[in-house]
Amino acid sequence: MALSADELFAALEEIPRVPLAHLPTPLEEVPAFSAALGGRIRVFIKRDDCTGLLLGGNKARHNEFLMGDALDQDCDRVVWGAKVQSNNCRQTAAACAKLGLPCYLYLSRAGLSTEPQGNLLLDYLVGAHVEFTDAKIGPELDSYLLARADEFRKEGHNPYVWDRDRVVPRAALSYVDCMAEIADDLASEELEAAAIYVSSAGGTGAGVALGVQLLGLSAKVRLICPMAWPWDIPEALARDANAAAELLGVPQRLKPSDFDADKSYIAPGYGLPSKAGQEALHLLARTEAILLDPVYSAKAMAALIADVRADKYPPGSILVFIHTGGTPAIFADPAGVLGTGS
Numbered sequence: 001m002a003l004s005a006d007e008l009f010a011a012l013e014e015i016p017r018v019p020l021a022h023l024p025t026p027l028e029e030v031p032a033f034s035a036a037l038g039g040r041i042r043v044f045i046k047r048d049d050c051t052g053l054l055l056g057g058n059k060a061r062h063n064e065f066l067m068g069d070a071l072d073q074d075c076d077r078v079v080w081g082a083k084v085q086s087n088n089c090r091q092t093a094a095a096c097a098k099l100g101l102p103c104y105l106y107l108s109r110a111g112l113s114t115e116p117q118g119n120l121l122l123d124y125l126v127g128a129h130v131e132f133t134d135a136k137i138g139p140e141l142d143s144y145l146l147a148r149a150d151e152f153r154k155e156g157h158n159p160y161v162w163d164r165d166r167v168v169p170r171a172a173l174s175y176v177d178c179m180a181e182i183a184d185d186l187a188s189e190e191l192e193a194a195a196i197y198v199s200s201a202g203g204t205g206a207g208v209a210l211g212v213q214l215l216g217l218s219a220k221v222r223l224i225c226p227m228a229w230p231w232d233i234p235e236a237l238a239r240d241a242n243a244a245a246e247l248l249g250v251p252q253r254l255k256p257s258d259f260d261a262d263k264s265y266i267a268p269g270y271g272l273p274s275k276a277g278q279e280a281l282h283l284l285a286r287t288e289a290i291l292l293d294p295v296y297s298a299k300a301m302a303a304l305i306a307d308v309r310a311d312k313y314p315p316g317s318i319l320v321f322i323h324t325g326g327t328p329a330i331f332a333d334p335a336g337v338l339g340t341g342s
């Protein structure tokens with residue numbers, strides 16, 4: 001049986017959480033953007049680029065539950081890592097600064113510039129301890145982080161570490177919360193979404209899909225993968241969504257086949273801008289003055305644009321785009337954003 005948004009908000013209140021994000025974020029219609037796409041479809045953007053916490057993004061929501069978990073376990077530091085221009089690390093460093101927790105970031109440089117720009121500049125500004133590593137993002141960096149956490153334990157510390165199995169289901173809970181906000185807003189306008197678009201191959205998408213199922217919404221969830229992990233993504237998404245459902249104490253479960261994880265917008269590669277993404281980024285900036293980022297949200301918006309142009313939805317349909325942020329990345333790669341790079 002479906003739960004109401006209020007029932008979901010109440011279930012989420014039972015889980016350790018610290019307030020960090022500006023919530024609820026607005027659900028904004030973007031009529032000039034819709035008009036530029038032919039005007040047959042109404043597009044709404046869930047403004048999670050406006051979650052606050054050092055320039056916004058989905059990790060402000062994630063961190064409410066992750067830092068809640070860290071404080072619940074009396075952790076005395078946070079051990080995190082991803083690529084040099086990681087939005088995840090920037091917002092985790094910001095959360096740590098607010099909570100007075102030392103933050104140790106291990107950033108995979110693997111051929112990337114370590115110039116203090118974009119997200120990296122902000123990591124330094126909020127006082128994170130930054131070290132670069134050549135470990136590749138994925139299983140190699142994950143093991144590296146677990147080993148660093150073990151070293152801290154040997155020194156008598158209690159670190160909260162990026163441990164996928166623990167962290168991703170808790171991150172997913174925050175996107176169940178986001179879906180309850182969206183459902184509330186749509187219901188108050190008596191609107192029904194045909195589809196929800198979001199850039200994700202992890203906790204965000206697991207939470208959105210679980211939220212849609214728990215709320216009994218008919219919307220199709222289009223997860224546009226920013227990267228291809230070396231594991232089966234729908235399988236991992238189902239596992240994480242089900243672990244989140246267990247934390248929430250609800251009986252519903254998802255199968256890998258319930259996830260539409262579209263990998264066709266990754267090219268030319270994770271972290272690299274695409275032509276279709278650049279077009280999406282420019283169109284939204286020029287019609288609505290909303291900034292997408294070239295690595296995540298621009299590629300998801302490119303998928304929405306392609307689907308509208310391919311007439312996948314009947315006229316008058318409502319599409320919701322969850323804007324997961326990533327804004328600082330545009331300053332780290334101006335040539336990629338402007339389309340003047342190689």
Ligand SMILES: Cc1ncc(COP(=O)(O)O)c(C=O)c1O
Pocket residue numbers: 057058086087088171199200201202203204205293296297324325326
């Ligand atoms: C801006 C942005 N959008 C989307 C994502 C994907 O989120 P998830 O890892 O929860 O799938 C990320 C991840 O770092 C991100 O930084």
